[in-house]
Each structure stands twice: as C-alpha cells, then as structure tokens.
Amino acid sequence: MMSNANALMLLARRALTNIQTPVLSFRCFCSQSSSSYSSAPSSSPSAPNNKLFVAGLSWSLDERSLKDAFSSFGEVTEVRIMYDKDSGRSRGFGFVNFTNEDDAQTAKDAMDGKALLGRPLRISFALDKVRGGPVVIPRLSNINMFGRRS
C-alpha cells in the first residue's frame, strides 16, 4: 500500500521537476503518411489532372507553337496561355490539356526541364481551382425528397 503512495509522490515529483515530458505513452496515428488523397499517384505532386501547368514560356510564344510542341506527345485538347491585358504580352505561363493523363505525364516528363525558344520550360500539373469558371449550380428548386411538387 505504501508503494502506491510512493509511486504517486514520485509521479508528482516528476511532474514538478520534469515538466518537459507531459505524455509520452500516447502516439497519434492521425497521420498515416503517404498520400491521403484518393486516386493520387505516388510519383506526381499536385493534382493528377490532364491539365498541365506550363511555365517558363517565352513572352513571345504562341499557343499553336506550344500545342504543336505538346501534340507530339499526345492529343492536346486545350491549350491556353495567359496574357496580360495591361502590357498585352504573355505572362510566360499557360495550360495544356491532354486527352489522357498518361500522355500528359509523358509530355511533362519529356518537356519539363527542357528549353523552348531559348528559355527552360517548367511543367507541372495544374490545380483544379479555376477562377471565373462556369459555376454549375444544382437545381435546388427541383430537389424534392418526397416527390411532392415539381
């Protein structure tokens, strides 16, 4: 019985003398490491979309040139280069859409780091965030759980 009191005192002393060790027995399994995103390839940062973010482009590069350069690796469905409305010149970055992710990956792996028009290209997967895109709003007026009314 005394050992209990001793242990308690020991704990109290430890708590008083060693404040730097609050709880050591608890391990948090919250982070299971690895990619927590579903359908996320382990060898590809950002979102694995068909959209490729191409930066490092020359300010005088055209979309057709970029598309032609990327069409060699796969079927390019969309090529968009961002232009500045103030200076009227390209911002040096654009987006390339591929029909297949595999082609996009191949094109990225093949063109990323290479130089086009004298400037090194920086290719990476584009983000899913799109500003000013068509906002699709579900028909909340037609949502009826009981089928009453239309």
Added chain:
DNA sequence: CGTGAGCGT
C-alpha cells in the same frame, strides 16, 4: 532596349 516567379476568364 531590359525583365522571369508562378496557377487561369
């Protein structure tokens, strides 16, 4: 005439 990281209507 030069400039150069980045994520789009």
